[in-house]
Amino acid sequence: MTDSERTRFTHVDQRGAARMVDVSAKAVTVRSATASGFVTTTPAVIALLRGEGVPKGDALAVARIAGIQAAKRTPDLVPLCHPIAIHGVTVDLEVTDLGVSIVATVRTADRTGVEMEALTCVAVAGLTMIDMVKAVDRAAVITDVRVEEKTGGRSGTWRR
Amino acid sequence: MTDSERTRFTHVDQRGAARMVDVSAKAVTVRSATASGFVTTTPAVIALLRGEGVPKGDALAVARIAGIQAAKRTPDLVPLCHPIAIHGVTVDLEVTDLGVSIVATVRTADRTGVEMEALTCVAVAGLTMIDMVKAVDRAAVITDVRVEEKTGGRSGTWRR
Amino acid sequence: MTDSERTRFTHVDQRGAARMVDVSAKAVTVRSATASGFVTTTPAVIALLRGEGVPKGDALAVARIAGIQAAKRTPDLVPLCHPIAIHGVTVDLEVTDLGVSIVATVRTADRTGVEMEALTCVAVAGLTMIDMVKAVDRAAVITDVRVEEKTGGRSGTWRR
Amino acid sequence: MTDSERTRFTHVDQRGAARMVDVSAKAVTVRSATASGFVTTTPAVIALLRGEGVPKGDALAVARIAGIQAAKRTPDLVPLCHPIAIHGVTVDLEVTDLGVSIVATVRTADRTGVEMEALTCVAVAGLTMIDMVKAVDRAAVITDVRVEEKTGGRSGTWRR
Amino acid sequence: MTDSERTRFTHVDQRGAARMVDVSAKAVTVRSATASGFVTTTPAVIALLRGEGVPKGDALAVARIAGIQAAKRTPDLVPLCHPIAIHGVTVDLEVTDLGVSIVATVRTADRTGVEMEALTCVAVAGLTMIDMVKAVDRAAVITDVRVEEKTGGRSGTWRR
Amino acid sequence: MTDSERTRFTHVDQRGAARMVDVSAKAVTVRSATASGFVTTTPAVIALLRGEGVPKGDALAVARIAGIQAAKRTPDLVPLCHPIAIHGVTVDLEVTDLGVSIVATVRTADRTGVEMEALTCVAVAGLTMIDMVKAVDRAAVITDVRVEEKTGGRSGTWRR
DSSP states (O other): OOHHHHTSOTTBOTTSOBOBOOOTTSOOEEEEEEEEEEEEOOHHHHHHHTTSSSOOTTHHHHHHHHHHHHHHHHHHHSTTOOOOOEEEEEEEEEEOSSEEEEEEEEEEEESSOOHHHHHHHHHHHHHHHHHHHTTTOTTOEEEEEEEEEEEOSTTOOEEO | OOHHHHTSOTTBOTTSOBOBOOOTTSOOEEEEEEEEEEEEOOHHHHHHHTTSSSOOTTHHHHHHHHHHHHHHHHHHHSTTOOOOOEEEEEEEEEEOSSEEEEEEEEEEEESSOOHHHHHHHHHHHHHHHHHHHTTTOTTOEEEEEEEEEEEOSTTOOEEO | OOHHHHTSOTTBOTTSOBOBOOOTTSOOEEEEEEEEEEEEOOHHHHHHHTTSSSOOTTHHHHHHHHHHHHHHHHHHHSTTOOOOOEEEEEEEEEEOSSEEEEEEEEEEEESSOOHHHHHHHHHHHHHHHHHHHTTTOTTOEEEEEEEEEEEOSTTOOEEO | OOHHHHTSOTTBOTTSOBOBOOOTTSOOEEEEEEEEEEEEOOHHHHHHHTTSSSOOTTHHHHHHHHHHHHHHHHHHHSTTOOOOOEEEEEEEEEEOSSEEEEEEEEEEEESSOOHHHHHHHHHHHHHHHHHHHTTTOTTOEEEEEEEEEEEOSTTOOEEO | OOHHHHTSOTTBOTTSOBOBOOOTTSOOEEEEEEEEEEEEOOHHHHHHHTTSSSOOTTHHHHHHHHHHHHHHHHHHHSTTOOOOOEEEEEEEEEEOSSEEEEEEEEEEEESSOOHHHHHHHHHHHHHHHHHHHTTTOTTOEEEEEEEEEEEOSTTOOEEO | OOHHHHTSOTTBOTTSOBOBOOOTTSOOEEEEEEEEEEEEOOHHHHHHHTTSSSOOTTHHHHHHHHHHHHHHHHHHHSTTOOOOOEEEEEEEEEEOSSEEEEEEEEEEEESSOOHHHHHHHHHHHHHHHHHHHTTTOTTOEEEEEEEEEEEOSTTOOEEO
């Protein structure tokens, strides 16, 4: 990334018009990105998610699968994202005493990074968790959705 | 909402299997939901979003439009959400000293509430803001995505 | 359904051109449809699906969720289907000694029946089962995808 | 494919969580898959599909086109399928005395096989045939949806 | 439509922000819209489309079906369009000496008009015609895509 | 392109059946396509688009973003188009005294050309312009949607 890229938005041109940046000259290389987020909810929901007294069943599976599918949908959702070949996705959901921790890793061998795909995966897994628990907790919150690490590409590895 | 609904997940049945709850007997009424969220970013990005020195151009418009479109895509993204007639969407983006505040309101005249649609609108507007600024700030964070208010339906008005 | 409807395809006009039949004059009524299907596979896969020796984990959940989502996607997949308000979906998967039995029920309060939605739900749940087991059994088969029952609408209840 | 892959589901990890398997290290090679299926229907429908007395028109074309489009939609429908570059699709529909035979071949030059794309193509062509004939035959059945042959990739050619 | 609606864009608010206008208070009534367009091409293509010497096969059917499906996709394509219940679509394609004439009619019983759905149907049928003929005529043009007539809703019938 | 390709439709086989032509043997090369179109509207709309008296706001941005997103959706809309890696998109909208001029350029490094992607981008930007202005001008027309230039691939550069 050059200095000038660091000081302006690459997604708008000099007149301010939105555009999809041309990446056709970038190399196909193996890249990965890991993003995380958290869904804050109530002790009552946490007990249900831990299966205390009732079958938790597919509750976490639905969020995990929604996240994986959303990673594939990223260019449909984020207007200036390039369509990209997603080559691997994992979503880890951990129920803690305060809510549900979400960590997603996306891998590709393509011309751009997959940070947006990892973030989209986390955000939609989080939305799906809220949908799952909303009958019990209307006030659940998605928070701290952010990139933790990326590897590959011209700029190499970056960690928060 | 009955007591038993308050103490279990309506999206899984007694064996734990995911299902889309039957709402065919619910009334078609006017309903609304407002959700909010925040994208935390750097002073350099905030200066760009305020158009200091460079045209901010379509930067906020892209996020606003992505949010509106995502509200319509909610049942595609959140597996157990009902397809619903979205009848109105507004997305307000405000650049503050710490980042971008996002508030979305969704309205419908249909059989279920639109909380998930409002949340999805905010989350995808937030993802799009991060995509817009990521060349300048890789560490931007989406935080505090939550329902602020709902109106209509059997349970009436709820405010955080 | 009139006699003439029984003796021609309603989806093509008199010249043979495909069309989406006008249903704007049909009544909004509660309707349901149940469809079934079967995925034939090997004893090795059945043992895995029953969780013998390894965690079966999300295997059946993925198919169930894919089926529910596909029901919502029916008008995108089947060109002449009407977009319709899906108001409830259940998918039951049962592992038998010969494979996996799939039964889906879709409910709506709208102007057309939901037989195609129930069939699409079963077919895509079946495709997802095959995807899940294909590393162990390449020869799995989806069979007997068919409507079992419909209720509501002008023609009332029909059972196979 | 290793022995251990043959004896477990690659789509769930050791704890049972669904994932999209990482294929970024697999080679881009030319691959194909052929799948088949059958729609069983009544003599009255078969006469209509053969154009006896009425124009059959677009009836088979709709199913053929729906199948081609569905092949492209496979990763949207089957949650753990990789998005893949579909490079060619043919769908053959043959009206027999018992119903409609469907054979689809999908080709790609990419990192994973296209068996799921060929199966999805056949299944959705079958669903569309049922939609086309349902006004005349409510009891039509999709049966025997299965892979017939695959070529390319590490495991080479496989035939049923 | 009021005077003030006639003199500003309803899709942007007073500050210029895009929004989806709230139609939840509009009545559900039967509405229709007819749009037309034309694809200009060469005599060589016209001869092929008329089946002179070679089977024209599915050429026009593909465009007709693509148009019908696109009508359903309108709210996915046009960001501020409401998702709407499409209740009927017909697409007429006529091969003339100068090209292909396209006329589409969309019907609904819903809260907003279907002019955009009819226009989208025509535009995508036109794009598909160009795709079909492009190996023979790279210079084909889509022209005169416009609303011809609408009926229903508060403003009643309008004809060009 | 061979002589025989020039004299028949490549998208239908010898029996007339629609197919997606196999391009797996074509080379991955950098390709581009530029398409243009025009939306004819009234002086009142043109004054609004130029921001005379009222904020034009996001009006042109919505069309630009819709066009970019539609370029990515081309294989979903045009049934026989290959899914393709879109690597760059620009959309220029210019308000003239007669209406809005649209020019779009799409770039890729893939196995087929992107003419259809550029045309789809223009057509959907045009549809979105019509949606934006329709409250003021119901009679707006999309016209002259056509390829201006293509580069790359086996047949090299072509200009209208």
